[in-house]
Amino acid sequence: MTAELFPPKGNDASALLKKADFLKPFVDAINVTDNQRASMRLGSMAVSRLIKEMGVEPIMQMTCRDRNRIALQSDLLSASALGIENVLILSGDHPLNGEYKDAKPVYDLDTVQLLTAAGMLIKGTDLAGKNLSGTPSFCLGAVVNPTANPVELQIMMLEKKINAGAVFFQTQPIFDVSQYEDFLGKVRPVTGAQKVRILPGVALLKSAKFVKFLLGLPGVNIPQATVDRIERAPDQLAEGIKICAETISRLRGIADGVHIMAIGMEEHIPEILRQAGIKSK
Amino acid sequence: MIITVQKPLPEILDSLKDYDNVFIVGCAACATKCQTGGEEAVKKISEELKKAGKKVSGSAVLDTPCDIRVAKRDLKNVSAGVFLILGCGAGVQSVEKVTSAPLVPALDPVFTGTVERIGIYHEYCALCGSCMLAGTGGICPITRCAKSLINGPCGGAVNGKCEADPDSDCAWALILEKTKGKGILKDYMPPRSFIKPKNIGRHKKTTL
Numbered sequence: 001m002t003a004e005l006f007p008p009k010g011n012d013a014s015a016l017l018k019k020a021d022f023l024k025p026f027v028d029a030i031n032v033t034d035n036q037r038a039s040m041r042l043g044s045m046a047v048s049r050l051i052k053e054m055g056v057e058p059i060m061q062m063t064c065r066d067r068n069r070i071a072l073q074s075d076l077l078s079a080s081a082l083g084i085e086n087v088l089i090l091s092g093d094h095p096l097n098g099e100y101k102d103a104k105p106v107y108d109l110d111t112v113q114l115l116t117a118a119g120m121l122i123k124g125t126d127l128a129g130k131n132l133s134g135t136p137s138f139c140l141g142a143v144v145n146p147t148a149n150p151v152e153l154q155i156m157m158l159e160k161k162i163n164a165g166a167v168f169f170q171t172q173p174i175f176d177v178s179q180y181e182d183f184l185g186k187v188r189p190v191t192g193a194q195k196v197r198i199l200p201g202v203a204l205l206k207s208a209k210f211v212k213f214l215l216g217l218p219g220v221n222i223p224q225a226t227v228d229r230i231e232r233a234p235d236q237l238a239e240g241i242k243i244c245a246e247t248i249s250r251l252r253g254i255a256d257g258v259h260i261m262a263i264g265m266e267e268h269i270p271e272i273l274r275q276a277g278i279k280s281k
Numbered sequence: 282m283i284i285t286v287q288k289p290l291p292e293i294l295d296s297l298k299d300y301d302n303v304f305i306v307g308c309a310a311c312a313t314k315c316q317t318g319g320e321e322a323v324k325k326i327s328e329e330l331k332k333a334g335k336k337v338s339g340s341a342v343l344d345t346p347c348d349i350r351v352a353k354r355d356l357k358n359v360s361a362g363v364f365l366i367l368g369c370g371a372g373v374q375s376v377e378k379v380t381s382a383p384l385v386p387a388l389d390p391v392f393t394g395t396v397e398r399i400g401i402y403h404e405y406c407a408l409c410g411s412c413m414l415a416g417t418g419g420i421c422p423i424t425r426c427a428k429s430l431i432n433g434p435c436g437g438a439v440n441g442k443c444e445a446d447p448d449s450d451c452a453w454a455l456i457l458e459k460t461k462g463k464g465i466l467k468d469y470m471p472p473r474s475f476i477k478p479k480n481i482g483r484h485k486k487t488t489l
Contacts, residue, residue, distance in 0.1 A: 009457075014334050069472060090435075090436075091428055091430065091435035091436070091437070093444070094427050094428060094444055095436065095447035096427070096445040097444065097445060104426060105427070105432065107427075108429070108472070108473075109472055110431060110432045110433075111432070111435075112432040112433070113432065113470075113471065113472050116469070120485055139296030144436065145434055148434075148436060148437075148439065149437055149438075149441060149454075150441065150454055150457060152462065153433060153434050153438075153457060156433055156466060156467060157432075157433045157434065157436075160432055160433060160467075164469070174435060216434075218438070218439060219436050219437050219438070219439060221439075249434075
């Protein structure tokens with residue numbers, strides 16, 4: 001069971017740390033996003049370390065968008081030196097979708113190459129083949145989007161990321177469990193023999209307005225029936241919590257875990273889990 | 282060809298503010314095709330400069346201003362207070378080799394374009410120095426994927442459209458369609474090299 005928190009714009013992490021402390025009994029680890037939505041935020045590495053100091057297991061997100069291969073590898077070593085072990089590697093939302101549209105999109109390495117680089121660091125050398133003094137240890141993760149078309153490309157990327165060393169995956173939010181089941185069936189030939197864990201994402205649809213916002217984001221697909229349920233509900237937040245809990249209970253039998261994206265409404269995670277019939281740790 | 286767009290007139294006038302006796306250099310190659318640097322464009326900007334109180338001492342549309350030999354041949358006897366060049370940066374810097382007069386570019390070069398028709402250009406080639414089109418069905422992921430990803434798509438594509446520009450097709454969806462899953466699709470592509478070959482045929486990349 002994982003959740004995610006967004007570092008603030010500014011150096012005051014107190015609100016985030018309070019949320020992390022609150023979530024501690026309910027989740028196994030918390031993702032810390034890396035300049036999410038291509039906006040400038042407090043860094044993922046610093047916040048990952050801060051929550052680790054509180055006894056929360058961080059998953060440091062790392063995008064390929066803002067750093068070249070020198071900075072990416074250096075930051076992996078830095079994270080390791082700070083005791084951070086879980087790293088989730090993503091491409092990162094394009095700068096055009098954020099608040100710095102003029103910024104240079106770096107993508108010097110792509111996700112498969114960055115996973116490969118991290119794997120080399122673990123084995124004691126960097127991408128240039130130079131030996132390291134002190135080798136990091138990482139649990140490497142990546143993302144896969146079960147709702148993106150064409151699905152063949154997502155399966156191909158999943159396979160490439162597994163071959164490059166990813167051992168866990170988190171997904172874009174799933175609103176259609178049968179679609180996810182379908183996807184799992186398709187990726188089984190790829191994941192079956194490997195010790196790979198996929199945690200489907202679930203998002204809390206807190207309002208009809210928020211549903212509209214989500215539908216505008218890259219790679220998000222919400223069935224019309226779910227959109228209608230939220231729109232017609234007298235208490236949209238309560239309905240959103242119910243839908244989220246239902247999704248989790250339906251995923252329980254088929255998924256390796258769940259990644260909860262409450263997007264600013266983390267205080268409702270305990271209630272979601274309670275309705276889904278999941279006891280806290 | 283090199284696609285160029287004209288800079289806004291106020292910017293050009295500002296760059297010219299300390300000079301007079303403007304000699305306008307056009308380009309009979311790419312900039313003419315682009316309608317930014319041919320006879321008509323030269324005539325138009327000449328009139329605009331005069332209207333703004335500038336003295337235009339003359340003009341010439343060079344066959345290929347980006348060829349230093351051509352620039353030397355056509356401009357060696359020209360005396361000008363300033364050269365205003367309606368060409369790409371390669372043209373401006375070729376003229377720089379043959380004159381000590383100040384230079385002002387009138388155009389912004391934007392990309393190497395594949396021409397559909399006049400005014401419709403596609404940025405398909407980045408002149409990256411290491412062409413991978415053989416493995417991608419002739420579709421370049423460096424230019425046509427917004428993130429220049431060479432191992433496959435990101436998770437942001439929706440129904441084959443790009444997350445950075447929903448009007449554009451996801452390059453990887455196109456590559457899959459074109460190659461039917463063959464080519465480099467399943468291969469691990471190592472990080473790209475950003476060093477371009479130094480020797481191109483018998484010629485050096487940058488000398489003179």
